Amino acid sequence: MFSLEGITTNVQDWLLMKFNPTMALAIECVIVILLSISLFAILGLVLVLMERKVAAHIQIRLGPNRVGPGGMFQTVADTLKLIMKEGLTPDKADKFLFNLAPFVVMMVGMLLLAPIAFAKNFQIWDINIGVLYISSVSSLSVIGILMAGWASNNKYSLLGAMRSGAQIVSYELSAGFAVLTIVVLTGSLQISEIINAQQNGWWIFKGHIPAVIAFVLYIIAVTAETNRAPFDLAEAESELTAGFHTEYSGMRFALFFLAEYINIFIVCAIGATLFFGGWMPLHIGNWEAFNHIMDYIPSSVWFMGKTFFLIFLIMWFRWTFPRLRVDQLLNLEWKYLLPIRNMFLKEYITDVLTGVTSLLKGMRKTGYYFTHSKEIITEQYPDNRATLLMSDRFKGEVVMPHDANNEHTCTGCTACELACPNGTIKVVTKFETSPEGKKKKAIDALVYRLELCTMCNLCIVACPSDAIKMAPNFEHSVFDRTKLTKVLNQPGSKIREGIE
Amino acid sequence: MYNQTEIIKDTSELGADGELVINMGPQHPATHGVLHLVVTLNGETIKKIEPHLGYIHRSIEKMCESLTYRQFIYVTSRMDYLSSHINNLGCALLVEKGMQIEVPDRAKYVRVILSELTRIASHELWLGAMAMDLGAFTPFFYAFREREMITDIMEDTCGARLTMNYIVPGGLMYDIHPDFQKKVKAFITQFKSKVTEYEDLVTNNVIFQSRTKGVGILSAEDAISYGKEMNQSIRIIEQLIDNIPEGDFVGKTKNVLKLPKGEFYTRVETARGEFGVYVVSEGGTTPHRIKFRSPGFSNLSVLNHISVGSKIGDLMASMGTLDLVIPDIDR
Amino acid sequence: MNTSTIIFYAIAALILGAAILAVTTLKIFRSAIWLLFSLVGIAALYFWMQVEFIAAIQIVVYVGGIVVLIIFSIFLTQQSGKEMAKPATSKMIFSALAALFGTGFTFNLINHYGFNNISAAPFNPSVDEIGMQMLSTTSHGFILPFEVVSMLLLAAMVGCIVIAMKPTEATIVHLNKKED
Missing domain, CATH: 1.20.5 (Single alpha-helices involved in coiled-coils or other helix-helix interfaces)
Structure with a gap:
């Protein structure tokens, strides 16, 4: 059975056997760096795909499904595209800080990885102030955002940075309080001890109401701290275009994007550690057999399972709720999240209850669509060309029907040309001599310019002999636009007998 | 109206008392097109909004002066493309009024049904776009699912999904599709079953309510009145759909339409307000002068009034509720 | 010279270099960023000394708090992008x-x-120990400085609000009446 337990000690023993302690430490550092960088890369790819799939299923769509099986390599393709793109720097930007900012954000993410226990005995640095370390280092990420927003020399960026600053600084408080609840329950700041304290039950279960409230607070606060909807004011698309990273493109944008997902992973990992026991398996009281089965599931699977559950929760929020306004955001923090411990007013409770009920109702709806994939209405367009139902009346293009004898019914009366509002149709006539020697006006060419046509149908209505009609064709793209100018009557065609 | 060099000077640096001047648009995700707003901010608070028009001006009114009374109708679909049927109807009514053309009952019924369907489709789009402006992406897709049914009905009957040009002076261009009634009824059933979804996701959501309550001239009741209007439209359609009389779909008209000399004005209620057509005729085949009173333009003019003193986020909410269609503002 | 010493000098160089840049740069925002690096360097020094608790507090208070406040005030002042004379x-x-x-x-x-080199037991950063020390009233307790500092901060905060508050129209009218 695959498990990460013991791998670390084995590797260390082997290294110490082969090299001197300094060298072994250096090699361990290199291994850890490589592992965390590859973890970042993999997480980025997986989480972005997951987000897009979750969003799609909530929005009754299929989501990416073209690159690789089930769209698995979509994010790889996206990353390749971003690497190839030119990273633009605005002219009057503070170039040094502009280039530094994405790396600061990334570095903070990397530093936060240190105390996380990915599995039993699988932790980079079991620092004795683990939780404090996390909350202190995570406060650094705001610096990167402020830097990016200021250095871009863009007003949207500046506004986004200021919003994000106010937001992160204030929500750190309630995140800190939520974390403190668990610290008080455990009596230690060390991650490994917090996990060990949950051997006989996770804090969310055995911590009673304080732990549950703390968990709710924690989830709200970290959603805000990672700048995720409904708290995505720093990059509020409809207000500030892209907020603090408006001016970023190419790989530097990708770093911000990656950092967002890394931060989500980290806060969810910490949430899983604090409230759901990290890698601890689920144990229920005296059910020996059940507990034994649970122990068989590797600890890394437990950890990842809990983390991804929380990540899904945060994604679910994002695709259900509208964004808060900036003053409401701060009100929520200072008036609703913080006084929850000392202010039990009637109004406060009703506010919270009605608010939460309405939010849960929305989440139930989106959750319904997420779980009912038969509701998806995505059209698999080029693949369903054969079965695509087009209405017979669909006005896609003017055509002139010809029968088997290559005959049409156009007399060349120019009624269509006159009816056309913008000169799409041009009738070129000629005089034909009939076998009897009579001269007769006939059509030489009915020139139709598709690039001008507005599909107003006036020509069809005007035609006295029903020579032209609308066809339901809609795939008109061409590389050479002269191809859009068409002659509707086929070469060698002539008017049907008896049409005057 | 505005001095261009002055604007550029204004926006290049911070204003006098720490004011920040932002050019919102013409390319901005929240302006639903190419509206250009010059927003003066003090921190997050709006001090002044100046809409700058003309980015997609196509001189539709001037164009109409060279088009005949049959032809100029299709251009109006391109103004407020979300209520193209209703715009077309306004123009057709004007020609019918001017020339005293008798419209058959069947055409009248179908016109009303189509107009109400257009209204619902437009409001569906408004609902989705409004939610998107406020940061919720998902309701957009749910609203479009129902809107898709309407566009399918339109496609079946009119042959187009957005710019129909189905209503002509004297009636309709051709008869309704045989499946029309069946499909409209199916839509009504579907719509009624899904309305609660919008309520759960949008109108009853606490964040949505707090974002719209007290913003601009809106109350929460106004914000959901669009939904009520949709229900009203549904009721109108329900009353008419089974009673479409048999008969001609187009009245008898002359081949060449000529409005008598004089001035004519008609108005209709589109999805976002009153749409008026004013024509000065010299008795020829084309209008001598034409003027459209488009609802979007009038709605935009209150934007400054209702937004001063509110936050940037409120501006998005106000713009969302005004339901601006930029080609309608900028004809 | 062992690895530990090398690390110490590297951190010291970072602190000093960043500090010199902070006072010599002509852009005020960059100055704040260099100050930040200097403070992060000091935190790194604490980590190097294995007093992690102090290091974390250094980051929370100085980097996450004070420097962010400095940056905010820079944002709110005009012409922060211009080079100073x-x-x-x-x-x-x-x-x-x-x-x-x-x-x-x-x-x-x-x-x-x-x-002098002392071989005393290293600082014990367990949570209950810190909490006890912080609120203890014994001779080595920190309750008095803690309370005094919080009073000082409160006074500073009130002062800030008073300075930042723009006079409302009512107060202006009131003041004008007084002058009359």
Whole structure:
């Protein structure tokens, strides 16, 4: 059975056997760096795909499904595209800080990885102030955002940075309080001890109401701290275009994007550690057999399972709720999240209850669509060309029907040309001599310019002999636009007998 | 109206008392097109909004002066493309009024049904776009699912999904599709079953309510009145759909339409307000002068009034509720 | 020279380099960022000394709190993007002399003090210990400084609000009436 337990000690023993302690430490550092960088890369790819799939299923769509099986390599393709793109720097930007900012954000993410226990005995640095370390280092990420927003020399960026600053600084408080609840329950700041304290039950279960409230607070606060909807004011698309990273493109944008997902992973990992026991398996009281089965599931699977559950929760929020306004955001923090411990007013409770009920109702709806994939209405367009139902009346293009004898019914009366509002149709006539020697006006060419046509149908209505009609064709793209100018009557065609 | 060099000077640096001047648009995700707003901010608070028009001006009114009374109708679909049927109807009514053309009952019924369907489709789009402006992406897709049914009905009957040009002076261009009634009824059933979804996701959501309550001239009741209007439209359609009389779909008209000399004005209620057509005729085949009173333009003019003193986020909410269609503002 | 010493000098170089850049740069925002690096360097020094608790507090208070506040006030002041004018030569000479004097004074003090190696037990950063120490009223307790500092901060905060508050129309009218 695959498990990460013991791998670390084995590797260390082997290294110490082969090299001197300094060298072994250096090699361990290199291994850890490589592992965390590859973890970042993999997480980025997986989480972005997951987000897009979750969003799609909530929005009754299929989501990416073209690159690789089930769209698995979509994010790889996206990353390749971003690497190839030119990273633009605005002219009057503070170039040094502009280039530094994405790396600061990334570095903070990397530093936060240190105390996380990915599995039993699988932790980079079991620092004795683990939780404090996390909350202190995570406060650094705001610096990167402020830097990016200021250095871009863009007003949207500046506004986004200021919003994000106010937001992160204030929500750190309630995140800190939520974390403190668990610290008080455990009596230690060390991650490994917090996990060990949950051997006989996770804090969310055995911590009673304080732990549950703390968990709710924690989830709200970290959603805000990672700048995720409904708290995505720093990059509020409809207000500030892209907020603090408006001016970023190419790989530097990708770093911000990656950092967002890394931060989500980290806060969810910490949430899983604090409230759901990290890698601890689920144990229920005296059910020996059940507990034994649970122990068989590797600890890394437990950890990842809990983390991804929380990540899904945060994604679910994002695709259900509208964004808060900036003053409401701060009100929520200072008036609703913080006084929850000392202010039990009637109004406060009703506010919270009605608010939460309405939010849960929305989440139930989106959750319904997420779980009912038969509701998806995505059209698999080029693949369903054969079965695509087009209405017979669909006005896609003017055509002139010809029968088997290559005959049409156009007399060349120019009624269509006159009816056309913008000169799409041009009738070129000629005089034909009939076998009897009579001269007769006939059509030489009915020139139709598709690039001008507005599909107003006036020509069809005007035609006295029903020579032209609308066809339901809609795939008109061409590389050479002269191809859009068409002659509707086929070469060698002539008017049907008896049409005057 | 505005001095261009002055604007550029204004926006290049911070204003006098720490004011920040932002050019919102013409390319901005929240302006639903190419509206250009010059927003003066003090921190997050709006001090002044100046809409700058003309980015997609196509001189539709001037164009109409060279088009005949049959032809100029299709251009109006391109103004407020979300209520193209209703715009077309306004123009057709004007020609019918001017020339005293008798419209058959069947055409009248179908016109009303189509107009109400257009209204619902437009409001569906408004609902989705409004939610998107406020940061919720998902309701957009749910609203479009129902809107898709309407566009399918339109496609079946009119042959187009957005710019129909189905209503002509004297009636309709051709008869309704045989499946029309069946499909409209199916839509009504579907719509009624899904309305609660919008309520759960949008109108009853606490964040949505707090974002719209007290913003601009809106109350929460106004914000959901669009939904009520949709229900009203549904009721109108329900009353008419089974009673479409048999008969001609187009009245008898002359081949060449000529409005008598004089001035004519008609108005209709589109999805976002009153749409008026004013024509000065010299008795020829084309209008001598034409003027459209488009609802979007009038709605935009209150934007400054209702937004001063509110936050940037409120501006998005106000713009969302005004339901601006930029080609309608900028004809 | 072992690895530990190398790391120490690297951190020291970071602190000093960032500090010098912070006072010499002509862009005020960059100055704040260099200050931030300097403070992060000091936190790194604490980590190097294995007093993680102090290091974390250093980051929370100085980096996450004070520098963010400084940056905010820079954002709110106008023309923060412009380069400041070069200071006058006399000012520069005076500042350099003052810095030199400060360095010499500190160096002299440290030299005279002569730090002894002690083999006492390292600082115990367990949570209950910290909590006890923080709120204890015994001779080594921190309750008095803690309360005094919080009073000072409260006063500073109230002062800030009073300074930042723009006079409303009512107060202006009130003041005008007083003048009459």
